Amino acid sequence: MILDDIVRRTEKRVALLPETFPEPPWDNHASLIKAIREREGKNAVIAEIKCASPSRGIIRRNVDMAQMAGVLAGAGCVALSVLTEPYFFGGTGQDIPLVKSTVNIPVLRKDFIIDERQIAESRALGADAVLLIASVLGKRLPAFVDMAMDYHLEPLVEVHNADEAESALGTQATLIGINNRNLATMTIDRSTTRILSGNIRGKGKLIVSESGMRSADDVREMRGYCDAFLIGSSIMSDKQPGKKLEEFVCA
Numbered sequence: 565m566i567l568d569d570i571v572r573r574t575e576k577r578v579a580l581l582p583e584t585f586p587e588p589p590w591d592n593h594a595s596l597i598k599a600i601r602e603r604e605g606k607n608a609v610i611a612e613i614k615c616a617s618p619s620r621g622i623i624r625r626n627v628d629m630a631q632m633a634g635v636l637a638g639a640g641c642v643a644l645s646v647l648t649e650p651y652f653f654g655g656t657g658q659d660i661p662l663v664k665s666t667v668n669i670p671v672l673r674k675d676f677i678i679d680e681r682q683i684a685e686s687r688a689l690g691a692d693a694v695l696l697i698a699s700v701l702g703k704r705l706p707a708f709v710d711m712a713m714d715y716h717l718e719p720l721v722e723v724h725n726a727d728e729a730e731s732a733l734g735t736q737a738t739l740i741g742i743n744n745r746n747l748a749t750m751t752i753d754r755s756t757t758r759i760l761s762g763n764i765r766g767k768g769k770l771i772v773s774e775s776g777m778r779s780a781d782d783v784r785e786m787r788g789y790c791d792a793f794l795i796g797s798s799i800m801s802d803k804q805p806g807k808k809l810e811e812f813v814c815a
């Protein structure tokens with residue numbers, strides 16, 4: 565299964581991490597929670613800078629991260645998601661400080677976090693938020709949520725089924741991402757957000773619908789079930805990523 569391969573690769577990366585990290589070189593934390601809550605009139609879109617993926621292979625070649633970050637921020641996303649996984653998604657941790665120094669909207673570090681040191685590393689790189697995947701962390705999820713918050717990082721807890729949603733609700737995380745992509749089969753089903761959001765709504769959480777938004781119609785169809793969208797492939801594969809993002813933001 566691809567997720568197992570990704571986790572195995574991640575374990576090798578983590579083994580090379582140092583035990584401690586310095587504080588980030590700046591103090592310009594931006595809150596993803598606040599950015600979503602304060603979005604008015606337009607759709608809250610977290611635009612993902614995603615150069616490659618297991619399901620699509622290469623999505624966009626020769627991406628200038630700083631330039632892309634500027635284009636997407638200018639097109640009105642509430643935040644940027646930066647995929648830092650190197651082997652399957654073509655990212656690197658160093659993309660975080662690069663993007664963070666270009667824009668003043670929140671930056672989410674999107675990776676496969678399995679070890680406390682990756683949280684400390686995320687903070688040192690200057691991320692504002694981190695993705696924590698419920699199916700990857702299992703019983704360790706609440707501890708990782710607390711750890712992220714101790715490092716002043718906002719955790720976005722990703723779920724794909726009712727049990728994972730229940731676990732996420734039992735943590736301190738405010739942001740719950742419902743992934744429409746089944747990470748075991750890579751299939752996308754947007755009804756995942758529709759089905760799971762019912763049990764999450766009204767409990768003080770913000771719901772982010774992740775994956776599989778292709779058009780303004782998709783966003784219009786789904787926005788009653790979530791507070792924000794995480795969109796990568798369809799923005800990054802478009803000839804004009806800024807224009808494509810505007811379609812989602814203004815849908």
Ligand SMILES: O=C(O)c1ccccc1NCC(=O)[C@H](O)[C@H](O)COP(=O)(O)O
Nearest residue numbers: 617618619747774775776794795796797
């Ligand atoms: O995108 C993949 O192929 C993938 C494969 C295995 C694990 C995770 C994967 N994607 C991570 C994501 O959650 C998406 O990058 C994100 O939600 C954006 O999705 P999309 O708009 O469909 O690119």
